[in-house]
Amino acid sequence: TEAWGPDDDEPRPHSGPVKVRVPAKINLHLGVGPLRPDGYHELNTVYHAISLFDEITARHGDTLTLTMEGEGTGELELDETNLIIRAARALAARARVPAYARLHLRKAIPLAGGLAGGSADAAATLIACDLLWGLGMSRDDLAEVGAQLGSDVPFLLHGGTALGTGHGEAVSPILARPTIWHWVVAAADGGLSTPAVYRELDVLRDGSWPPPPLGSADRLMAALRQRDPEVLGAALGNDLQPAALALRPQLADVLKAGAEAGAIAGLVSGSGPTCVFLAADAAHAQRVADGLTAAGVCRAAITARGPQPGARVI
Ligand code: C5P
Structure with missing residues (x-):
């Protein structure tokens, strides 16, 4: 063939x-x-x-x-x-x-x-x-x-x-000059259903005190160009986070533990329940991962780097 x-x-x-x-x-x-x-x-x-x-x-x-x-x-x-x-x-x-x-x-x-x-x-x-x-x-x-x-x-x-x-x-x-960003991925026990998290956001938005929508990604894109983890950390945002937290209140403990472990910033990844934390470099990411592990708030804390290429033959 x-x-x-x-x-x-x-x-x-x-x-x-x-x-x-x-x-x-x-x-x-x-x-x-x-x-x-x-x-x-x-x-x-x-x-x-x-x-x-x-x-x-x-x-x-x-x-x-x-x-x-x-x-x-x-x-x-x-x-x-x-x-x-x-x-x-x-x-x-x-x-x-x-x-x-x-x-x-x-x-x-x-x-x-x-x-x-x-x-x-x-x-x-x-x-x-x-x-x-x-x-x-x-x-x-x-x-x-x-x-x-x-x-x-x-x-x-x-x-x-x-x-x-x-x-x-x-x-x-x-299109930006390549910068390597260092992350810690805090994996949770059990998953969250994506449609359920989107539905919960709709419920929150129909309520009397809806979380304000983030809107455009302009600020994040500008932050990426500055190549400074502190600047990027301040610009990270996820509209699904309040909904994921409403369905899984323990995620607040994960975010708190990441902050206490010294992460620059942390947020729920997509519809959750994984949380991700930004670190300054590989050694910092390892310290944050160790802190999360010691806090016992997640199933596993894994260091990772981005960006990476998409699906490709190896
Ligand atoms: O496209 P995907 O299969 O990942 O989407 C799963 C579900 O998540 C959709 O059926 C929908 O309920 C919700 N969703 C959404 N809006 C999006 C993406 C997903 O409401 N932009």
Whole structure:
């Protein structure tokens, strides 16, 4: 199957295995606008990919199968509702090829954690199957297929630091001189449902004292350009944080422990319950992680760096 014709550049199937690594995402700014008729909220977000990675390996097979190892995979359904299976089927349908592959997931990104682990796996599957099946689809076409699977999939194909609009699926890169930012990821026990957190925000906004919306990401973008962690820390914001805190009040203890451990700033990641903290450098991040671990407020405190490239073959 790997024979290349002498006279054409047509993509051909890969002999396999194809291994793809994909990062987790955090939102440096998550401005949530009104609820739209299609059930999504309008977003103004700044995505940032960090060094916490899942890995998808794709091999040829006579049918479509998925096996998994790692972080919380016992809780992931291996059926047709799984985002990896759905990604493979959606790509096959788009390209009009049979969805035959043996897929294996090595998971490090916590499930239902607000780090887009599910969307990350879908993005990795699209890249892996595109190569395995020799489809040669463009990133834009893959992003279009991905946007149907999850709002964060197009960003995870892209990676880096990027502005997200629409319901998050419209991604444009932020051109800035590369700066490495140091983070601590505080993983929680148990997940939070993304739709439930958005619904809770709608409830809070219908109440008598609604949290004011963040709006545009201009201040965050200006802060990124200054390359100073103190300035970036002051500009971080997440409209979903009050909703996540309402559903999971213990998250306030995590944020407090991070501040006491010396973090520059901390916030709930996406819809939570993961919290992320900004540090000045790698040694500072390790001290913050150690402080969080000693406080006993999270399942694990992991240091990470961003930005990272999106889903790519390794
Ligand atoms: O796109 P994704 O599958 O990640 O979204 C999961 C759910 O989160 C949506 O069905 C919706 O309830 C909520 N959501 C939203 N507004 C967004 C993104 C997600 O309300 N921009």
